[in-house]
Amino acid sequence: MSAGSKLLSALSAAALSSTVLAASTVTMGLVTLSEAEAAVVNRVEVRGNQRVDADTVRNLIEIKPGRNASDADVDAAVTKLFSTGLFSDVRARQQGGVLIVDVSENQIVGDVIFQGNNKIKNEQLAATVQTATRAPYNASTAQADVDAIKAAYVRIGRSDATVSVRTVAAEGNRVNVVFDINEGDRTGIESINFVGNNAYGDSRLKQVISLRESGLFSFLQRNDIYDEDRLRADEEALRRFYFNRGYADFRIVSSVAELDPNKNRYFVTITVDEGERYTYGAVNIDSTVPGIDAQALQSQLKTKPGETYSAEQVEDTLVNLTNAVANQGYAFAQVTPRGNRDFANNTISIDYVIDQGARAYVERIEIRGNTKTRDYVIRREFDVSEGDAFNQVLVQRAKKRLEALRFFKTVNVSTAPGSQPDRVVLVVQVDEQSTGEFSVGGGYTTGGENSGPVAEVGITERNFLGRGQFVKVSAGFGEDTRSYNLSFTEPYFLGRRLAAGFDLYRTENSSSTAYDIKRTGGSLRLAAPITEDLTAQVAYNYKEETFGDDRGVQVFGPNGLPVFVNGQPFFSTCGNTPSGPLYTLSPIINRAICDSPYSTSSISYALTYNTLDNQRDPRDGLFVQVGQEVAGLGGDAKFLRTTGRGSFFSLLSEEFDVIGQLSAGAGNVTALGDDLRVFDNFFKGQDIVRGFKYQGIGPRQFGVAIGGTNYANASAEVTFPLPLISRDLGFRGAAFADAGSLWGLDNVGNQLGIEGEDFSLRASAGVGLIWASPFGPLRVNYAAPLAKENYDKLQQFSFGFSSRF
Template sequence: MSDWVWNMTNTFGAGAAPSVRRNKFSLPLAAAIFAIVSGVSLTAPDAVLAQSYRFNAVAIEGNQRIPDATVVSYAGIGRGEAVTAAELNDAYQNIVNSGLFETVELTPRGGTLVISVTEYPTINRISFEGNRRIKDDALTEIVQSTSRQVFSPTRAEADAALISEAYSQQGRLAARVTPRIIRRSDNRVDLVFEVFEGDNAEVERISFVGNTVYSDRRLRQVLESKQAGLLRAFFRSDTFVADRIEFDRRVLNDFYQSRGYVDFRITGVSAELSPERDGYVVTFNVQEGQPFEFGRITTVSEYEGVDAAPYQEALRIKPGQTYTPTDVENSITRMERLAVRQGRDFLRIEPRITRNDRDLTLDVEFVLSRGPRVFVERIDIEGNTTTLDRVIRQEFRMAEGDPFNPREIRQTAERIRALGFFSSADVNAREGTRPDQVILDVDVEEAPTGSLSFGGTYSTTDGFGLQVAFQERNFLGRGQTLGVTVSGVSSNTNYSINFVEPRLLGRDLRLNFGLSYSESESDYSDYDAISGSFTTGLTFPLSERSSLNLNYKLNARDINLDDDSDVGPLLRAEAEEDLRYSSSVGYTYAYDTRLTGLNPNAGILLEFGQDFGGVGGDVEFIRSTARAIAQTAVWNEDVTLRATFRAGNISMLGGSDSIATDRYRIGSSIMRGFTPDGIGPRQYSPGNYDDALGGTTYAVAQFDAEFPLGLPEELGITGGVFYDVGSVWGLDQSDSDVFYEDFSLRQVVGVSLFWDTPVGPLRFNWTTALQKEDFDEEQTFDLSIRTDF
């Protein structure tokens, strides 16, 4: 019998793309050759398939790394066994499919089957060419091929697909990746992935079909995806990412649901790629429905011995309010907390909602019932390589052995995600060692929590400035915040260090420390000021919307005059005083109903605080401050209205007098239209001095409206108007040439232009004074900018 061969050859030119060419004889062709060489006439292929062979030995040739036994095991041919042609073909295929060999040949030589192989080379090194957007380290983590591993063309092609997918996630749908090999000595190759990144596929346009209540502009503000604008080179939110569109569907649904549109539906989202493959037109098809309000709110008890009345009284929702699932969820949470305080550990609250289409209301009946007696066996936490377990456990309102509450587990997961320490966080329950116990599994993935930022500032009053800030939000994995900031402009330099412990002793008690030092050279007064301070305090909640801060402050202040300063006698006398220390204890109460997240439309902030000086130090005083903010959105939330009131007073006690650095200067930061020292008590002598002294009392009310200008929103330009009214007055000491020591009202009106740019939010203010005093210093134009880069 003459020799015959099954053969498979994979060819790779140096630097050429991996390609596979399998050359093997077909069974009919092999049969014909066998018949010609051996002089045997066969009339049908079946005769060849039925032909059997018997080999006394199997010889392996060409292998260097792979043992003979491994090759024989893949072939599956035993010594002395009868083997058909079909089984020889199967043996050939088995060796090929092992992925270890570049070429395979099976050659019968008498009673010996010779298997000749050429092993795939090993990978010497892996490199990437043409990649700029994704660095080598990130791509190395993506690919499955590794150095000193046997090269596999199939795996290389799969790695190229993974790299392309990574670019697609960044919106570069035109990215192409080609694997190449470069032959080296000793049967080694360098694997090179050539990357053509292509351009970003941008979102050229986002539109909505079916919306009648809210404009396209308002709905686009809700979405994370943004339209490409004139400054598209600086933005990444206008890059088309399929996962982001899916997230947009959820937030759009939440937006409508939170406003009472319980029938809101997204019937479809289409994303059409432009012929150039560089942009998408995304269209959301929606059905808004009608807004619903809360109707009758009742509570019934199906739990024997539990009175429903206290739970009804605990509710904060009222008939006529806009219906939101969040309010229902918060009401259930409040009632469950009441149940815990009453010792009803397994009480469950189920909302039963009745729809009234006639008057567009939803009646909600809260049903109190007894839930199953299930306890928490243990809490297992995985994935936290840096964050301590206790930081995560602090977000649980339950511990091992406590009753299990599914709703509380969902809220715990939300609190863990809200920490901002993890890129993903899931809390799941599974059955414990007994049917009445569950094990809570917490799976988290750490995210970067440190940042080093460089910022720029600009204002017409202080000029350009720089800021360098370091912040670690999860210091040493303890959930603490440490921040260091250095900033300066032409006339001010500031240094500060802050530390925050959000969970002191594992309780909802926030501890903060702060150190700061500043030097300022006033462009509006002929003196320099130096100040340093140390602050510490404790903040704790009084209710869901109110909190109380107790603090201690130690301050040191000094005023310096230049030798050629032309200042009046009052300011000169204050500058001659030694460095002044003040030590005070105080409190700040805050009540905040402003909503965050999906519905930041309306709410109020009320804040009042007092500091009592004289706990050591050089001076005694009482400093009181008040702030109130009210905001709402009107005209289908296209226009935002805001009213702000601020006031402050410092009363010196025990014979102490205030100095200029203690008193209020409200200028452009609080009262627009004037320079920082532009209004208030002033010591003035023609040709001699003009000193802004500040005042011991101030009060300012501001009224703002922000609205669209009809420009494409991708420009990020909106307009506004404002009206400010207020004053600063009062001094401890006076003189004959002091003006405006008594209350004197100022009023200004103005227009604003807001521009969200890549370098930060710009605000342009043009103002004119309706009422002012003769020596006030106006500032009719103001530009401010701040950014991190």
Template sequence: MKAGSKFLNAVSAVALSAGVVSSGAGIAVLASAIAAEAAVVQRIDVRGAQRVGPEAVRSNLSIQPGRTFSNADIDESVKRLYATGFFSDVQISVSGGTLVVTVAENQLINQVVFNGNRKIKDDKLQGIVQTQGQGPYSDSLISADIQRIREAYSAIGRSDVEVTTQVVPVAEGRVNLAFVINEGERTKISSINFVGNRAYSDGRLAAVLQTKESGILSFLTRKDVYNEDKLRADEEALRQFYYNHGYADFRVISSEAVLNETGNEYTINITVDEGQRYRFGAVSVESTVDGIDGSELQGLLETREGQTYSARDIQKSMEAISRRVSSAGYPFARVVPRGDRNFETNTIGVTYLVDQGERAYVERIEVRGNTRTRDYVIRREFDISEGDAFNQETISRAKRRLEALGFFSAVNISTQAGSSPDRVVVIVDVQDQPTGSFGIGAGYSVGDGGLVLEASVEEKNFLGRGQFIRVAAGGGFDETQTYNFSFTEPYFLGYRLAAGFDVFKSSTSANSYYDYEEQGGTIRVTAPITEDLATTLRYTYKTLDYINDGAFGANGVAGGGDDRVADPYIDAITGSTWKQSILGHSIVYNTVDDRQNPHEGIYASFTHEYAGLGGDSEYYKAFVRARVFYTLSDEFDIVGSLAGSAGHVVALGDNLNVFDQFKIGGKEIRGFDNSGIGPRIGDDSIGGTTYFTASAEATFPLPLVPQDLGFRGAVFADAGTLYGSDLRSQSGVVGTDMSLRASVGAGVIWNSPFGALRVDYAVPVAKEDFDDTQEFRFSMANQF
């Protein structure tokens, strides 16, 4: 018998015993495995590959002419051909010395279109689906795409979206595919209910959550969209809230979202067990690391005996100890807090144990979930990178930094085992959130009857690069105009240096004796000293024009009269362009817990400036301001704050110019106009050399208004003074003495979708006759 006949007989025998293997998809494979040394074909014949071509089929086979093959090779070849997506049916058989591969080609997609979509644009849907034009038609891929579209709509609160497809033939073997979308109504959240809470009201706890009840502004905020991952993040936010307010035993027993299909709205029920409230007992540090004395680390602790228990303070203490020990040459040092509960006194003693820890290295940092923010923006917030020693406190510090950016609605960092026992993979899961805002500000001067408006647009995460951009423009009925543009790169040249610039221009005709115009720019660099302390160096150059508006003659004399009250003043500043060249330096200390809605912490800054590097000004100026926040009532969410500021300027040349001196008013002492107090000539402020201000304020949720809307009330009292002037010898100057101004008032703060807005009404209770008042003030609620 010839070799070829033996081969065919062997194949036939195997075929009869094994039969034909097929699947529901129409796969038909002739099982043709025999002893490996006998299964050899001389050529491969491809049939049915009209569009794809025979070579494309052969390139996906694991079987080659002249080489042995087995059942496993046939299975692998079939899987490869199906994986291309180009075929709806694949059959492999042997005929003599030839391997016959018969395929039925899938239709090709000519174009993918979307119909019925309004809430999600075509370009975004194109990025979601994997079926693309010029690709194969695949039922399984299209089914997966339908699910992806549903998930995208669910993320914007449209869980009842319906997605179907339409296929339209356009040529032989080619079709147009349309995803037909019925977006349905937006799913809402009718209520968020809490069970088991005694220490805090439902409204107070609802303010902690990212998920909000549906309201009149929900179409802007989109915070009333139910998402299971978001609810898990809200559970963690509740835990951290309770842990940081003394409730170390707090638990979320259950959380559920119940959908009312009739109203297409969710009811969220969260059941909690608060437990007892604790204070810190005895606090100490113990070290088993050679050369590290625990008692020397005691001063780094944020936790103090008698204070309300706070997990955040424990974490900060651990990080401070870890940094000190690492800097001493122990990168693997581990800090573990050990708690000692005393149920009789409701205290928890804490001992921080410092040991060498296990040697572990970061294998890689994997970032997931960021759809807008670029990976490197997230990675640069870590003080470690691949290959560095793993340290849990460093990971916690990175998490806090990422949350402070304001780019993400949720940040979760976890770890998993790496490729070897001493390797760790760090997983960073984030959820992007909107970072742009539109702001408006306004002021109304009762004395002048002038309304000033300002509009601004800012983006904290420009193009997902973490860069800050702000554009603002303003104007008023008194012909005041202001323009500002700011840009900040937070990691200049790859270092943790925030470099940026500001360009500005302003002009006004509100002054009695002159028109004023100022324009210039600033370049600045900010470097961190510690997590809470930073320093900034800046250089500013600007030009100033004081133009006689015609109320005075060429020599500053009032038209048609002999009164020269303001003559020296006008002569001193008008008729030419003045220049200022200023080098400034600031130090800022900031421990405020939440910039938009602060409850605890200190914000303090000290700035000093030197003018004299060219230009027309020569002076040294120093000023300081600080604000302390403290929660007066956890239960009612009442937050108190005390603020103060002071400044002084001295001439380094012959004397100060009017534009070298301080001008203060409504921003520091509400109830007064900008530049509304202090030395002046007629109705015009000329500034002073020294000022002091103080303020006390309490904010609270507005009664009968859901806290989810972001409204808070405020009551306040302000006081201060601006005095002294190098122009005091000029005729007609008043207000150079240290007269105290004061005001009391109330306001409403709104954390709106456009940013934090604020309206205040203040009544001056101590003022001078020549002061300019401004009882109503509408502005951005920036407290720093």
């Protein structure tokens, strides 16, 4: 081949190669371009929508025209549309550059209807469910609402309630949602059993917890409703009970509530491990902080060697020591108890170690869960506020105060990191509970101005308008009596821990004497805590009293019997004393009646020392109150009245729940200036010595009680559960002995026929039956007088409302 031919052949080959390469490149370019066009969305088309705007759907899926959309992007868009709850079905597909989104809209809920419910109101159920009017209907949500309604019925003690849901088509692609409810019967608690308890019997532990076995009055007290949260709270109550009685190793092994569907009753079993009982060993205070004298803090200790260990006493000691060192200027000092168990001798030695803690400040206090109670009502229970040094002991003390308010089912206080390493956020989580009470009580009272059948209707609100204020309105009715009362208390007056309030009352009585008694009055009061146990009170009081009625005063003869004229009781008017051997009830009483109406304006003050473990049903502690009332700041009365009373409670037998009580009281009233009006005397009887009538002891004129200027009394009592009777019924027995006297007169005028002016001791002994009824505490007493005077009026049997102190 010639050179020219070789060159031509090479050029041809190169050209062919270039052509093939170019063809190949074009082909590859066409493939790449086709795939890119298939992945880019040029337009989003929405189909099937009726109420939801197409642009709304486009905005929700976040796939914009002109951008690539992978299969994962499309799947994410479908998921997001489903999550809105607007659609029952969503499908998406690509056709060329068009993304087609097919939707089926959920129907809109027209009405939410509850049928068959009586025990829970529609408004309460509506707040329980998530299905709501004008919202999209969702079958899963509706089924969840069925479970929520069932749970609501479990909480009110109806565990066998059944709930179903159905839909009814309505106009405009709407649907009405109907919840059909069968409330069933009340689900009670058949039995509460304890396993592993040796130190205390089942009956004693049942008094510690709030759950109760179903009984005769359970439908009123409603404490036989099982609730898991209440069982958890009862577990904590049992722990506190044992920890405060020396059982530092106590633990709850298990607590199980089993529902018997045939009986519709729960069987509750609580298994415990009591452990050993401990006493205090050595108790010391050690300080690593220069300047703190540990020896000087010994007076703050509540724990003493040899006494039974109590977790509450340890907590109180921590608070005392923390406050003491803080008052000395050591705000960041931390007090930590370190216990050392001696298993051989069952003792716990405690060292309270005071260290310089880390500098941490409270950045803020966050309140959560309070739907009714105002934030400041919760904040004021804390002794720390924003900017103060953080102290865990004071925080726990605030938690106990919040729980004691009885505004909340649960109170939890936790901490969270603040904006700086030395800042702490306090988070207070509360769960509100009902604080209002409507009470209806009744009974039969023997003795006193209000003897006979009595009834009382009252409304009490402990957290008025969420401000923590106490309001009570009540009205009492008897056969010949009426009473009306209004009380209001602001526990934090002027932002300080001062309890200020007022009382208004009106009483009318015509049952116990031959003359009517009407009293109208009120008081303004203020109470300030001096220590945790000592409180000072001061009050201004005003009342007006009227004795007698339009008929005048009933006339009695020398034999003490009423005088009748023409078959009707004979009454005389003041200033018109009948002639002959006739006299009214008593010349001294008659004089006071004729002087009425009578007004009393006074200032009273008192000190109260209270260490009772329970204000309603004390088992341990001391209550002492002394006070004076000075009348004469206006009004007609002028006197100085001094009174004092005290009660000491002690649990004589923990296992058998036997409680001992010693009580004493005394009083004196002295005229300031003029003579003392008879109705300003003390009138005593069965209120200090049982077995005697109301006004049954003390000075008398012609057999009529005229009161005395002095009294003194003392009593001893033991109460105990009744054998063979369930404690859940609320019955207790009592045995008691009383002694006392009423004496002294400061009334000038007719002194004829007076007896009993001098001191004379009265005494009695008896038994009683106490019933913690749904209408209030009732009590029946039978007392036999052991020491009395001939002119005393006896009443061995009495029945009425009960008060422990």
